[in-house]
Amino acid sequence: MMKPILNMLPIRQTEDKRILVSQDRSAGCEEARELYISRACLFRSEISLTDYRKKLKPQFSLLEADEAGPSPSEVSLRYGLSPQKVVMLSRNENPYGPSPRAVAALRDAALHLHRYPDARPFVEAVAEYTGSPEEMVVVGAGMDEIIITMARLFLGPGDRAVIPVPTYTYYSLAARLCGAIPVYFRRLSSFEVDLHLPEGEMIFLCSPNNPTGNAASEETVRSVLEASDSIVFLDEAYVEFAKANLAHLLEDYQNLVVGRTLSKAFGLAGLRLGYALAGVGLAEQYRRASPIFSISSISLAAGTAALRDRDYLRECVRKIKSERERMARQIEGASPSQANFLYLRTRDRSTRVAEQLLQRGVVVRDCASFQGAGDHHIRVTVGTPEENEILIEALASLDSESGSIRKDDLIDFS
Numbered sequence: 001m002m003k004p005i006l007n008m009l010p011i012r013q014t015e016d017k018r019i020l021v022s023q024d025r026s027a028g029c030e031e032a033r034e035l036y037i038s039r040a041c042l043f044r045s046e047i048s049l050t051d052y053r054k055k056l057k058p059q060f061s062l063l064e065a066d067e068a069g070p071s072p073s074e075v076s077l078r079y080g081l082s083p084q085k086v087v088m089l090s091r092n093e094n095p096y097g098p099s100p101r102a103v104a105a106l107r108d109a110a111l112h113l114h115r116y117p118d119a120r121p122f123v124e125a126v127a128e129y130t131g132s133p134e135e136m137v138v139v140g141a142g143m144d145e146i147i148i149t150m151a152r153l154f155l156g157p158g159d160r161a162v163i164p165v166p167t168y169t170y171y172s173l174a175a176r177l178c179g180a181i182p183v184y185f186r187r188l189s190s191f192e193v194d195l196h197l198p199e200g201e202m203i204f205l206c207s208p209n210n211p212t213g214n215a216a217s218e219e220t221v222r223s224v225l226e227a228s229d230s231i232v233f234l235d236e237a238y239v240e241f242a243k244a245n246l247a248h249l250l251e252d253y254q255n256l257v258v259g260r261t262l263s264k265a266f267g268l269a270g271l272r273l274g275y276a277l278a279g280v281g282l283a284e285q286y287r288r289a290s291p292i293f294s295i296s297s298i299s300l301a302a303g304t305a306a307l308r309d310r311d312y313l314r315e316c317v318r319k320i321k322s323e324r325e326r327m328a329r330q331i332e333g334a335s336p337s338q339a340n341f342l343y344l345r346t347r348d349r350s351t352r353v354a355e356q357l358l359q360r361g362v363v364v365r366d367c368a369s370f371q372g373a374g375d376h377h378i379r380v381t382v383g384t385p386e387e388n389e390i391l392i393e394a395l396a397s398l399d400s401e402s403g404s405i406r407k408d409d410l411i412d413f414s
């Protein structure tokens, strides 16, 4: 009795009718009720889907989510391991954690959470740490916030963001979010940036580069800066582990921005804290475009203390670099690295190797999701000596046919 009526219902009435029918509790109406409800849900989702798609800005319609690999809780759920047993070597974190002074500062700051944050002491600490004037310092909730804000300033629909690959994946997403086109340009076999870069409004350089670990030479960065008037974003997330930094180039080039983070050497990834150095005018422009209070007061307090505890920083960096060199000697296929991770070439597909390591409770980064990395590389973070031993043993235990790192695949850097 009800079905024909149902089929005749105009779409707009479906929602109302669904309520009416669902209130009808008589047994005979059960089937019709189900049908009504499912049709109403279907119509509703069709309507809203069409509506939101019509309104969605074109640059978002084909976005793919950025990849960070599985979290410890996902791994423990999937393989039935306790989270404490998971060896997390996929996110380039500092395994020793932050300075105890940073943790103490965070606790003190927690007493004043009813106040909006004050970024000034952190800016002063950055200026002191980097030797740059405060006017050249901008801050963000992680370097990712700085990357997207810079992209918003300099990229619009149809613009080109030049990205030497493989490299950090967020540059591409940031460009797309602004409607710009990521223009990927393959690095040389040494992973150095090829200087025949295409034209673009913005160029993203990463040094030391994630995931390959090599640092760009000063000569290369100068050549890129001089070849065009594009804004060059030089990402120095891992600079504390490198032989040199290139922030002094800011004295010579107005089109340079140097991005930094407290997520790596300072061990504060969970707090989301980054900064950048840029010419005074550009920095001022940045401040106008970014949210005033995006960084929490506890992050700022911890970051300020962390930047001032140089002894702790030096000690972490020393331990990590020494382990990095030990691991590079022991693991075949490791590229030379100036960061806190190693880029390893695998004989078998990286996805399979990463999966086999996951089964052993070791999380590494499968580089197949990095544009231009191919499907035979993994990236492993330098952990504590104990964690690194677990990794080395896990690699050794992999089937020699599938998992081991192939010596003859070593790239010749000589």
Ligand SMILES: Cc1ncc(COP(=O)(O)O)c(C=O)c1O
Pocket (backbone or CB within 6 Å): 091, 092, 141, 142, 143, 144, 145, 168, 206, 210, 235, 237, 260, 261, 262, 263, 269, 272, 273, 274
């Ligand atoms: C090269 C590079 N830049 C930036 C970031 C993001 O840093 P943050 O944690 O400060 O957002 C990362 C994080 O892994 C990175 O590898």
